[in-house]
Amino acid sequence: MTSWWLVLAVLLGVYAIAVLEEWTMTGRIAPSAPLRSGLALLGRESLVPRQPDRVLFELAPLVLLIAAVLSLAVLPLAPGLLFADLATGALFVNAALAYVMVAVVMAGWAPNAPFALVAGWRFLGQLVAYSMLIVMPITAVGMRAQSLATSAVVDSQAPLWNVVAQPLGFGLFSLAALAVAFLPPFDLPIAPSELAGGVFGEYTGARLVIVRLGRLVLVLSLAMAVTVFYLGGWLGPMLPHCAWTSIKVLAVAATMLSTGRYLPRVTIDLMLAWAWKLGIPLALVNILWVGITLLLAKSG
Amino acid sequence: MQQVVAVVVFGLAAVVLGAGIFRTSSMVRSALSLLGSMAALGALFLALEAEFLGVLQLMMMATEMAIMAIFMVMYMMDPGGLGKMEMAHQKRVAIAFGVIAGLTGVALAVLPAWAPIVAVAPGPTLQVHDLGIELLTRSMLIFETAGLAILVAMVAATAVAIVRRRP
Numbered sequence: 035m036t037s038w039w040l041v042l043a044v045l046l047g048v049y050a051i052a053v054l055e056e057w058t059m060t061g062r063i064a065p066s067a068p069l070r071s072g073l074a075l076l077g078r079e080s081l082v083p084r085q086p087d088r089v090l091f092e093l094a095p096l097v098l099l100i101a102a103v104l105s106l107a108v109l110p111l112a113p114g115l116l117f118a119d120l121a122t123g124a125l126f127v128n129a130a131l132a133y134v135m136v137a138v139v140m141a142g143w144a145p146n147a148p149f150a151l152v153a154g155w156r157f158l159g160q161l162v163a164y165s166m167l168i169v170m171p172i173t174a175v176g177m178r179a180q181s182l183a184t185s186a187v188v189d190s191q192a193p194l195w196n197v198v199a200q201p202l203g204f205g206l207f208s209l210a211a212l213a214v215a216f217l218p219p220f221d222l223p224i225a226p227s228e229l230a231g232g233v234f235g236e237y238t239g240a241r242l243v244i245v246r247l248g249r250l251v252l253v254l255s256l257a258m259a260v261t262v263f264y265l266g267g268w269l270g271p272m273l274p275h276c277a278w279t280s281i282k283v284l285a286v287a288a289t290m291l292s293t294g295r296y297l298p299r300v301t302i303d304l305m306l307a308w309a310w311k312l313g314i315p316l317a318l319v320n321i322l323w324v325g326i327t328l329l330l331a332k333s334g
Numbered sequence: 335m336q337q338v339v340a341v342v343v344f345g346l347a348a349v350v351l352g353a354g355i356f357r358t359s360s361m362v363r364s365a366l367s368l369l370g371s372m373a374a375l376g377a378l379f380l381a382l383e384a385e386f387l388g389v390l391q392l393m394m395m396a397t398e399m400a401i402m403a404i405f406m407v408m409y410m411m412d413p414g415g416l417g418k419m420e421m422a423h424q425k426r427v428a429i430a431f432g433v434i435a436g437l438t439g440v441a442l443a444v445l446p447a448w449a450p451i452v453a454v455a456p457g458p459t460l461q462v463h464d465l466g467i468e469l470l471t472r473s474m475l476i477f478e479t480a481g482l483a484i485l486v487a488m489v490a491a492t493a494v495a496i497v498r499r500r501p
Contacts, residue, residue, distance in 0.1 A: 090366065121458030122389045129393035136369065136396055139403075143362050158404050165397055182462060 036115065043111055043276070044103075048250045051257075051287050055250075058292040072243055080239030087144040094141035095241050097133060098248035105130035106255040110185050112268045112275035123184035124172050127259055131168065131214055134252060135161045138216075138223060138233050141245075145236035153232030157223035159302040160213055163309035164220075167210035170317035171203035174324040175263045188267035195266040199327070202320040204264045206313055211256040211290065213305070215249065218294030222302060257287035340381035348374035359418040361410065365403035369395060385458040386465055 052068035082091070107117035108126045120126050135157060142154015176182050178199065179190035197204045213220040224232040234245050261267055261282040270278035300308075351374060354367035372395035379388035410419070422428060456464070469477055 087363070090363075120385065120389070121462055122386050125386075125393065126389050129389050129396070132393055132396035135400055136366075139362075139400060140366065155404065155407075158400055161397065161400065181459070183459070 037117065040111065040115065040117060044106065044251070044254070047254045047280075047283065048247070050284060051250050051254050051291075054284065054288050055253075055291050058288065058295065072246075075238075075243045075246075076240055078239045080241050081236075083145040083147055083236050085146050086236075087146070090140045091144035092241075094137050094144060095237065095244035095248060097140065098137035099244055099251065101130050101133035101137060102248050102251035102255050104133075106251060106258060108184055109255065109258045109262050110188065110267060111279050113185065115276070116184070119183065119185060122182045124176050124182045124187060124263070127184075127255075128169050128172060132165070134214060137248070141237070142223075142233045147236050149229040149231075150233055150236050153223045153225060153229050153235075156225075156302055157216065157233065160216070160220065160223060160305060163302070163305040163313075164210040164213035167206045167309060167313050167317060168214065170314070171200075171207040171210075171320060172263065174200055174203045174317075174321050177321070177324050177328060184262055184267075188262055188269065191266045192269060195269070196264040197266075200264075200320055200324050202316055202323065204260075206317055206320070207263065208260055208290075209313075211260060212294055215252050215256055215290070217253070217290060219297040219300050220294070220305065222299060253287055253290065254283070257283045257290060260286045260290075337381055337383075341378060344374045344378040344381055347371075348378065356421045358421065361406050361419060362403060364421055365399050365406065368402075369399035372399065383455040383458075384461070386462050 049068060053063065053065055056067050057063050082088075105127045107130075108120050108123040110116040110119070138157040139154045142150045142152075142157065175187055175196060178196065179187040181187070181190075191199075212218075216223045222228075222232075224234060229235065234242065237245050258279075261279060265282050265286070267282075268275035268279045273281075348371045351367050351371035355364045355371070358364050358367065373392055376388050376391035376395065379391055382388075455461075
């Protein structure tokens with residue numbers, strides 16, 4: 035029974051993210067727009083490019099959707115309200131997100147089209163930049179919780195949210211989250227203005243619906259991850275647990291979707307240079323900082 | 335029963351996808367097939383109740399195979415990795431080594447007197463905890479040595495790849 039409620043919550047969340055995305059792009063709040071555009075896409079012909087790698091072409095959107103759903107499955111909406119309470123939940127989020135890259139590279143390579151191919155390899159370059167900045171802040175979060183279970187991570191934030199306890203980690207993880215979901219300013223892999231849609235440029239009709247759905251679930255999952263790891267998850271006064279999680283997730287998603295639009299796009303070489311020369315040392319400083327505060331708290 | 339079925343299914347998937355690596359002439363398909371094989375192994379570990387190992391395998395292999403693919407494509411001077419290439423070389427030697435390695439693996443699994451199989455695997459939380467203690471006590475030296483060796487190899491590979499500029 036609970037799992038049906040969870041499915042409903044995920045669907046509602048995805049719908050809300052779709053409305054939010056429309057709002058950040060056009061400034062209009064159109065509650066029926068996602069439904070209309072989804073139905074319109076379903077009604078259109080789904081083209082297959084000439085001589086594609088058919089297996090990978092069909093698999094890529096599904097892998098994207100499955101990876102996003104799996105990463106969402108271990109993040110709690112309220113105490114005990116999640117699909118799978120794994121002991122290695124925080125690590126599992128990262129494992130599932132790694133397959134987003136697999137899906138994008140597959141989608142870039144499969145259609146036998148130059149623009150998609152360039153964009154697919156671009157995302158792989160992007161992964162080399164962001165992946166350490168996902169996993170190293172999660173390490174520090176796990177250190178504070180003394181556990182990799184996501185529920186324990188939220189519980190550990192009862193005295194003080196991680197956004198205050200480890201602000202460096204919060205900043206790095208949030209930026210890396212933007213890069214995982216190829217949101218602006220890290221949206222060169224889909225490059226709307228340059229490579230005609232990039233990786234997913236060859237996808238149309240029903241296949242594009244799955245791609246869009248996967249991307250929305252991915253944004254929801256990343257907003258949820260930021261909430262659970264840094265903003266205290268369900269913690270908050272007065273309102274019920276689910277309400278707090280929903281409010282925080284929507285606020286994070288709105289910030290993620292809107293802020294990047296005011297920044298110039300970051301090219302892959304700059305992203306790599308910043309990630310490795312600045313991001314990773316900062317992530318190490320964050321781990322050291324968290325370690326020191328933990329030891330001080332223990333002895334004091 | 336379910337566990338046995340899961341182990342058999344994921345094991346077979348790993349073998350089939352592993353064979354797939356050599357049955358294609360494309361570097362990218364080959365790398366993705368290898369990734370599929372490794373992911374099946376990760377699922378196999380999960381089915382064997384080794385949660386941390388399974389999740390770690392799933393996570394590491396995705397990134398690792400992708401980076402391997404991009405390096406292969408770069409070194410082959412084949413942007414896009416669309417060119418065809420033979421995936422098997424020195425076939426006789428390779429077959430001989432494959433057979434020997436396979437037999438050694440089977441012998442290692444069957445011949446030594448392994449300790450009795452634990453009836454109940456420890457819970458996932460305990461596994462993570464115990465693994466952490468193990469990695470920072472008894473296995474620390476091995477672990478750190480391996481890490482350092484990999485780092486040295488990476489630095490050396492980069493140093494070799496740099497083109498010297500003549501003044």
